[in-house]
Amino acid sequence: MTKNSASAGALTPSTPARRISSYLYQHGKARLRLLLAAPLFWLSLVYIAALLMLLVTAFWSVDEFTGNTKVDWKLDNIISLFTDPLYIKVTLRTIGVALAVTIVDVLLALPIAFFMSKIAGPKLRNILAISVLLPLWASYLVKAYAWRSVLSNTGVLEWLLKPLGLETPGYSLFGASLTLGYMWLPYVILPIYGGLEKVPSNLLEASSDLGAGTFTTVRRVIFPLVLPSIIAGSIFAFSLSLGDYITINIVGGANQMLGNLIYTNVGTANNLPMAAALALIPIAIMFVYLGAVKRTGALDSL
Amino acid sequence: MKLNKAKGLVAVAAVSLLLSGCSTAGNTTGGTMLDKLGKNEGTLTLLGWPGYAEDGSNDPAVDWVTPFEKQTGCQVTFKSYGTSDEALSLFKTGQYDAIAASGDATLRLIAGGYVQPLNTSLIPSYKDVYSFLKDRAWNTVDGKSYGVPHGYGANLLMYNTDVVKPAPTSWDVVFDKASAYKGKVTAYDSPIYIADAALYLMKHNPELGIKNPYALDTKQLAAATDLLKAQRANIGEYWSDYLKSIQSFETGNSVVGTTWQVIKNSMSAKSHVEAILPSEGATGWSDSWMISSTSKHVNCAYQWLNYIDTPKANAAATEYFGEAPVTQAACDYSSDKNFCASYHAGDEAYAAQIWYWTTPISKCVDGRTDVKCTDYTAWTKAWQDIKG
Numbered sequence: 262m263t264k265n266s267a268s269a270g271a272l273t274p275s276t277p278a279r280r281i282s283s284y285l286y287q288h289g290k291a292r293l294r295l296l297l298a299a300p301l302f303w304l305s306l307v308y309i310a311a312l313l314m315l316l317v318t319a320f321w322s323v324d325e326f327t328g329n330t331k332v333d334w335k336l337d338n339i340i341s342l343f344t345d346p347l348y349i350k351v352t353l354r355t356i357g358v359a360l361a362v363t364i365v366d367v368l369l370a371l372p373i374a375f376f377m378s379k380i381a382g383p384k385l386r387n388i389l390a391i392s393v394l395l396p397l398w399a400s401y402l403v404k405a406y407a408w409r410s411v412l413s414n415t416g417v418l419e420w421l422l423k424p425l426g427l428e429t430p431g432y433s434l435f436g437a438s439l440t441l442g443y444m445w446l447p448y449v450i451l452p453i454y455g456g457l458e459k460v461p462s463n464l465l466e467a468s469s470d471l472g473a474g475t476f477t478t479v480r481r482v483i484f485p486l487v488l489p490s491i492i493a494g495s496i497f498a499f500s501l502s503l504g505d506y507i508t509i510n511i512v513g514g515a516n517q518m519l520g521n522l523i524y525t526n527v528g529t530a531n532n533l534p535m536a537a538a539l540a541l542i543p544i545a546i547m548f549v550y551l552g553a554v555k556r557t558g559a560l561d562s563l
Numbered sequence: 564m565k566l567n568k569a570k571g572l573v574a575v576a577a578v579s580l581l582l583s584g585c586s587t588a589g590n591t592t593g594g595t596m597l598d599k600l601g602k603n604e605g606t607l608t609l610l611g612w613p614g615y616a617e618d619g620s621n622d623p624a625v626d627w628v629t630p631f632e633k634q635t636g637c638q639v640t641f642k643s644y645g646t647s648d649e650a651l652s653l654f655k656t657g658q659y660d661a662i663a664a665s666g667d668a669t670l671r672l673i674a675g676g677y678v679q680p681l682n683t684s685l686i687p688s689y690k691d692v693y694s695f696l697k698d699r700a701w702n703t704v705d706g707k708s709y710g711v712p713h714g715y716g717a718n719l720l721m722y723n724t725d726v727v728k729p730a731p732t733s734w735d736v737v738f739d740k741a742s743a744y745k746g747k748v749t750a751y752d753s754p755i756y757i758a759d760a761a762l763y764l765m766k767h768n769p770e771l772g773i774k775n776p777y778a779l780d781t782k783q784l785a786a787a788t789d790l791l792k793a794q795r796a797n798i799g800e801y802w803s804d805y806l807k808s809i810q811s812f813e814t815g816n817s818v819v820g821t822t823w824q825v826i827k828n829s830m831s832a833k834s835h836v837e838a839i840l841p842s843e844g845a846t847g848w849s850d851s852w853m854i855s856s857t858s859k860h861v862n863c864a865y866q867w868l869n870y871i872d873t874p875k876a877n878a879a880a881t882e883y884f885g886e887a888p889v890t891q892a893a894c895d896y897s898s899d900k901n902f903c904a905s906y907h908a909g910d911e912a913y914a915a916q917i918w919y920w921t922t923p924i925s926k927c928v929d930g931r932t933d934v935k936c937t938d939y940t941a942w943t944k945a946w947q948d949i950k951g
Binding site for chain 2: 323409413414511514516522528532
């Protein structure tokens with residue numbers, strides 16, 4: 262202790278830590294490299310390399326006799342993605358569900374986020390923010406099984422809808438979209454709420470002072486300003502739905518989505534190359550989606 | 564029989580698949596048979612369905628592993644798996660000394676050379692095993708035994724007695740007459756379920772010439788696929804998780820479909836369901852313990868194979884899981900006196916109507932040599948097409 266404080270008090274300290282620190286102070290580039298080493302290592306090796314491995318596996322095949330993956334370069338798996346009616350049908354179904362979930366979530370999130378950011382007082386706002394986040398504390402599986410009971414023939418939904426002469430959608434694509442919509446709603450509300458927070462309230466007042474009605478204000482002032490946030494939210498809802506296979510298994514009835522096909526190819530069929538090829542579909546769809554988003558310029562203002 | 568326990572295991576399966584994919588091609592020999600037992604090695608690593616080797620850590624009252632460890636000095640490590648396919652990829656890593664495998668995996672293990680032929684004279688308890696479980700297509704190849712039975716059961720037809728009238732006696736309620744219960748029919752979610760359709764066709768469409776539901780040529784598989792595609796329109800949901808099946812029968816979301824005895828026994832008393840063995844017979848499972856061809860603890864593994872078929876251990880294991888034991892003597896040790904009766908243990912006439920899960924392979928298991936049969940890979944693709 263005394264020794265340490267003595268050396269710290271000295272004019273030219275030379276403990277190893279000090280020396281490293283002064284070296285780094287003088288060499289800005291080395292400092293930057295060290296700082297970025299860990300995240301870059303993660304990004305390049307764990308993230309990108311794993312994806313590349315996946316891409317490569319898609320061109321391999323499975324030895325029929327031993328069931329082992331065989332390294333031979335063929336396009337068969339990729340071609341079958343475009344020619345096999347099963348894969349085309351399931352891809353279209355998956356995109357349909359993901360789009361439906363995204364649209365419904367955005368439509369639900371907009372008014373909630375608007376109320377939270379512009380109308381509610383600080384206290385109510387906090388309560389609302391907590392309520393939006395609260396479902397995230399429960400496990401994904403618990404929520405899916407909860408919806409399984411909600412959607413069942415003896416569930417809450419049936420009980421609510423029966424007096425209206427309706428019945429529960431049951432375990433179906435509709436039921437699965439409903440459940441997915443519930444699961445991803447917080448991820449859509451939060452970015453839109455953040456975006457709306459940044460819109461100055463006096464812009465809305467100015468708009469109405471200049472004679473714009475509510476809808477004109479929404480369309481010409483609010484919407485363009487929060488579009489990047491809406492897109493950020495939609496990326497969450499869309500990509501998460503695209504890859505889902507557990508919810509569809511629990512509440513989707515007999516339907517399968519892309520995730521289920523990948524799952525059976527890994528688990529049941531022991532066909533890793535085909536699973537890898539199928540996994541390329543969501544990746545390709547997301548690339549197209551992000552490309553389209555980029556063209557609108559929404560990413561620039563994120 | 565497949566407690567679809569943890570989706571997280573998928574990750575493990577995926578990793579092990581990846582590893583097995585990178586390793587060299589599987590050995591095709593199959594190991595040599597042991598001619599005499601030596602000293603126990605002290606440790607044993609087992610792989611099996613959940614509930615096949617309980618040491619009291621899940622439920623202190625359920626423990627048949629500790630007595631074995633005391634008896635033999637073999638310290639047991641057990642890992643459970645969720646599906647036959649997962650079992651296969653785990654076992655291929657070579658980390659396990661023995662595996663309890665269902666018939667839809669055993670032939671793949673034997674053909675891949677991952678398990679060794681057994682010298683059954685070194686397994687004293689084997690002689691008391693029901694004869695109808697020995698020397699069958701799923702545990703014996705070329706006269707060599709590769710596994711000792713653990714327990715068996717049938718895939719039964721369950722129906723809701725309030726809705727399904729008159730009471731069915733045939734599988735036709737889930738096939739040709741399924742449209743009466745559109746959206747409320749359920750079926751087992753696995754390629755092996757194709758055998759259920761093949762069994763139905765075997766009895767009702769003899770012109771197809773199906774002699775064994777696990778030996779289908781291309782034309783026969785197409786016929787079974789068509790039947791299942793027609794059934795698909797009436798399916799409410801497929802199940803592989805038995806808790807999911809119990810729930811959907813209790814809520815009335817499913818009213819008719821495939822089930823296991825254990826599911827019927829777990830249903831609450833107020834749910835009006837019945838489970839029967841239909842007139843066509845049924846598919847079923849008979850699980851076998853097999854020893855790895857590369858095991859370094861062969862003596863301990865033999866001790867385990869012997870132990871699991873001794874009456875007390877077999878009764879404990881099969882009663883806990885919910886399937887029939889493999890020896891008559893085990894019935895005396897069950898805690899429920901009706902255990903053997905309710906699972907039809909030893910009922911040979913009942914057992915004869917069960918077509919036990921057998922891996923479909925290209926060499927027809929019904930003995931035909933003039934055609935090539937469709938293998939499990941073809942069944943898997945067909946199953947994906949059926950689900951659509």
